Amino acid sequence: MDKRIIYLLVFLLYPVIGYGMHIAEGFLPPEWVLFWFLAYIPFFYLGIHNIKKHTSQNTRSKMLLAVAGGFVFILSSLKLPSVAGSSSHLTGIALGAILFGASTMSVIGVIALLFQALLLAHGGLTTLGANAFSMTVVGAFVAIWTYNFASKLKIKQWVRIFLAAFLSNVMIYMTTSFQLAVAFQSETAPMMENLVKFMSVFAVTQLPLAVIEGFFTVMAFKLIMRYSKADIQLINPSFQ
Amino acid sequence: MKEKRYILLIFASALIIVLIQIMISLNTGGFTGTDDQAVATIQEIAPGYEPWANNLLEYNRDWIETTLFAFQAALGLGIILFYILKNRNKKTAK
Numbered sequence: 086m087d088k089r090i091i092y093l094l095v096f097l098l099y100p101v102i103g104y105g106m107h108i109a110e111g112f113l114p115p116e117w118v119l120f121w122f123l124a125y126i127p128f129f130y131l132g133i134h135n136i137k138k139h140t141s142q143n144t145r146s147k148m149l150l151a152v153a154g155g156f157v158f159i160l161s162s163l164k165l166p167s168v169a170g171s172s173s174h175l176t177g178i179a180l181g182a183i184l185f186g187a188s189t190m191s192v193i194g195v196i197a198l199l200f201q202a203l204l205l206a207h208g209g210l211t212t213l214g215a216n217a218f219s220m221t222v223v224g225a226f227v228a229i230w231t232y233n234f235a236s237k238l239k240i241k242q243w244v245r246i247f248l249a250a251f252l253s254n255v256m257i258y259m260t261t262s263f264q265l266a267v268a269f270q271s272e273t274a275p276m277m278e279n280l281v282k283f284m285s286v287f288a289v290t291q292l293p294l295a296v297i298e299g300f301f302t303v304m305a306f307k308l309i310m311r312y313s314k315a316d317i318q319l320i321n322p323s324f325q
Numbered sequence: 326m327k328e329k330r331y332i333l334l335i336f337a338s339a340l341i342i343v344l345i346q347i348m349i350s351l352n353t354g355g356f357t358g359t360d361d362q363a364v365a366t367i368q369e370i371a372p373g374y375e376p377w378a379n380n381l382l383e384y385n386r387d388w389i390e391t392t393l394f395a396f397q398a399a400l401g402l403g404i405i406l407f408y409i410l411k412n413r414n415k416k417t418a419k
Binding site: 108148 | 360364371402411
């Protein structure tokens with residue numbers, strides 16, 4: 086068996102009870118629910134358009150899209166224990182964003198979110214817009230921007246991917262903190278104070294996990310490059 | 326014939342994951358999820374806030390949730406294993 090699969094299995098054996106990162110059902114006031122849905126929908130539309138383009142150009146990209154989706158599924162189910170007795174999970178958004186472009190993940194990532202909201206009581210339907218925006222939009226765009234910026238600096242490819250996945254994970258929890266801080270600001274609880282409070286909830290837990298996310302993404306990327314280099318270069322000519 | 330072996334392999338690894346997750350969920354429980362911590366923070370800064378929606382499905386037993394989480398992981402793992410094995414086959418066929 087491939088060594089990589091064994092590593093993956095070893096990590097899968099570690100999950101514990103407790104979820105992470107997404108805003109729980111009902112815990113966002115209705116006006117913000119609407120706001121984040123409206124903010125998210127254009128990206129979803131763009132994503133559908135993008136996926137249609139990819140699959141019509143090269144039918145084999147369907148398989149790779151499925152792999153990107155599978156990666157999100159695995160990683161977002163990995164609830165890892167972290168420091169300070171709390172647990173959270175990974176996202177796996179960066180891989181697909183780097184391969185297919187950021188908006189593609191707005192569609193693929195939301196499948197995992199829907200699955201968790203409907204079946205696992207994790208996240209929620211009312212907070213889906215906000216969670217989708219933070220994970221699949223912010224996470225994906227941060228990944229691709231980091232990757233492109235690091236490419237300009239001529240950093241090694243695996244380091245670029247690591248940085249992209251790491252920052253993507255970090256920015257997702259920052260966005261979640263921001264969404265909560267804005268929604269719950271009041272005279273007694275000013276926005277900035279809230280932000281610090283929410284960030285401190287996520288930061289300690291999320292940082293070590295972001296490092297793990299980085300390594301996983303590099304691993305998955307190398308795997309795909311080994312088997313589907315030609316297809317990837319068709320989708321995105323910048324890959325060597 | 327080979328197809329069958331792949332399906333078996335995916336099924337077997339999924340089963341192992343499910344079993345071990347259940348075992349862990351029965352024996353541990355000391356870790357709180359960050360989303361629950363965030364909820365606690367909300368209640369601290371906005372004590373009057375009432376959540377206005379509930380999850381459609383709530384489970385009162387931890388292992389159901391763990392199993393479903395494992396099922397989610399198994400789905401993703403299945404796709405990726407399928408991809409690896411399919412391509413490995415192609416390579417050896419050449």
